[in-house]
Amino acid sequence: MSAHRKRALVTGGAGLIGSHVADLLQREGWTVRILDNLEPQTHRKGKPAWISSDAEFIEGDLRDRATMTSVLQDIDVVFHQAAYGGYMPEIAKYVEVNSFGTAQMLEIIREQKLPVKKFIVASSQAVYSEGAATCPKHGLVFPDVRQIEQLQAGDWSVHCPVCGAITKSTPTPERAPVGGETVYGLTKVDQEKLVLLWGKQIGIPAVALRYSCTYGPRQSIFNPYTGVIAIFCTRLLNNLPPVLYEDGEQTRDFSFVEDIARANLLAAESDKLDGLPVNVGSGRGVSIREVAEQISDALGIRIAPEAKGEFRPGEMRHLTSGIDRIRAAGYEPEMDLATGIGRYLDWIRQQADVRDYFSEAANILRSKGIVHRVKVGDDRRG
Numbered sequence: 001m002s003a004h005r006k007r008a009l010v011t012g013g014a015g016l017i018g019s020h021v022a023d024l025l026q027r028e029g030w031t032v033r034i035l036d037n038l039e040p041q042t043h044r045k046g047k048p049a050w051i052s053s054d055a056e057f058i059e060g061d062l063r064d065r066a067t068m069t070s071v072l073q074d075i076d077v078v079f080h081q082a083a084y085g086g087y088m089p090e091i092a093k094y095v096e097v098n099s100f101g102t103a104q105m106l107e108i109i110r111e112q113k114l115p116v117k118k119f120i121v122a123s124s125q126a127v128y129s130e131g132a133a134t135c136p137k138h139g140l141v142f143p144d145v146r147q148i149e150q151l152q153a154g155d156w157s158v159h160c161p162v163c164g165a166i167t168k169s170t171p172t173p174e175r176a177p178v179g180g181e182t183v184y185g186l187t188k189v190d191q192e193k194l195v196l197l198w199g200k201q202i203g204i205p206a207v208a209l210r211y212s213c214t215y216g217p218r219q220s221i222f223n224p225y226t227g228v229i230a231i232f233c234t235r236l237l238n239n240l241p242p243v244l245y246e247d248g249e250q251t252r253d254f255s256f257v258e259d260i261a262r263a264n265l266l267a268a269e270s271d272k273l274d275g276l277p278v279n280v281g282s283g284r285g286v287s288i289r290e291v292a293e294q295i296s297d298a299l300g301i302r303i304a305p306e307a308k309g310e311f312r313p314g315e316m317r318h319l320t321s322g323i324d325r326i327r328a329a330g331y332e333p334e335m336d337l338a339t340g341i342g343r344y345l346d347w348i349r350q351q352a353d354v355r356d357y358f359s360e361a362a363n364i365l366r367s368k369g370i371v372h373r374v375k376v377g378d379d380r381r382g
């Protein structure tokens, strides 16, 4: 241990992941400063009550240079969690908050020669184009994102990039190509590349944690664009069917937020992940339909999910995080999905205002051309 208590800056520390990182660090004896602008879409009721009074809370925007210069003083480790997220149509805001905001922090640390000892950035599985797959003939392959023409024809499967055969999903290792097929994904690629390159140039250890789909208590019930578990819960609690894109058989890897917080602590304390992009996930793929059914069971609200053949161009079909790298550094996901969903539901039941923002949001996405519908087949799909 160093002579003083370790000092952390947690950007986005009012949010889902940042707030759990902040709590864990405090339990571990760190001094914690939180920077968060309380983005209105996420925090409709202002500063959330869960922000610990032992943490120094600074309300401010990542994009503001003076604010960032001030909050970066006297910090040992930066846990950069703040980002503009979801599946929104604003292109410039993603670049401004995520790409520019990160670049500016790095520049300030270098310019001011601040004594930061490590920089951890929240990246995402969204940096991949499509999950890794196995072809019966060609073994492990890294397929491209599915083309819109294929999706319009209602073919959801992932084909081998070499022979076109239908593939099977397999865990995606970090060495899979990154691209980013959404503006959000593109800015997560920016963030991790900027941070890792800067770290190498300046000699400050840096880690980019590529989180899988993260859920748990404090996940905004006000932001309808993120978090399928939160969305399905609010739909069911409002007696509405969960809406499945494609056929609902796409798979994702889910991480409980406290596991993600532990991965951050590990990245701060171990040097085994320095300089690397690192997947953080459960290592297990679950279909979205199965998630809807599990939530339905846990709530005791049995409304069958709806699949109307809608899809989001650029969305991957399958993604399971390959977690060998972080496992080798000592990480083990602890929360199973059923228990984690139970923990989330216990929390959401205590929230006064579980309204359905999803229908409104889905209409906006449709009108902006972000959600599409298959062109063939049943006309009643409309």
Ligand SMILES: NC(=O)c1ccc[n+]([C@@H]2O[C@H](COP(=O)([O-])OP(=O)(O)OC[C@H]3O[C@@H](n4cnc5c(N)ncnc54)[C@H](O)[C@@H]3O)[C@@H](O)[C@H]2O)c1
Pocket (backbone or CB within 6 Å): 011, 012, 013, 014, 015, 016, 017, 018, 035, 036, 037, 038, 039, 042, 043, 060, 061, 062, 063, 080, 081, 082, 083, 084, 085, 097, 122, 123, 124, 125, 210, 211, 212, 213, 214, 215, 219, 220, 227
């Ligand atoms: N939740 C997931 O499934 C998931 C998956 C992969 C990666 N991530 C990444 O993890 C990080 C945290 O995500 P989360 O799920 O906790 O989201 P969240 O929305 O709950 O938290 C993000 C926080 O950042 C704050 N913020 C946004 N813009 C800001 C700005 N301009 N200045 C200051 N603060 C700002 C918001 O107010 C919010 O409190 C993000 O970088 C996100 O891209 C999340």
Ligand SMILES: [Zn+2]
Pocket (backbone or CB within 6 Å): 135, 136, 137, 138, 139, 160, 161, 162, 163, 164, 165
């Ligand atoms: Zn093949």
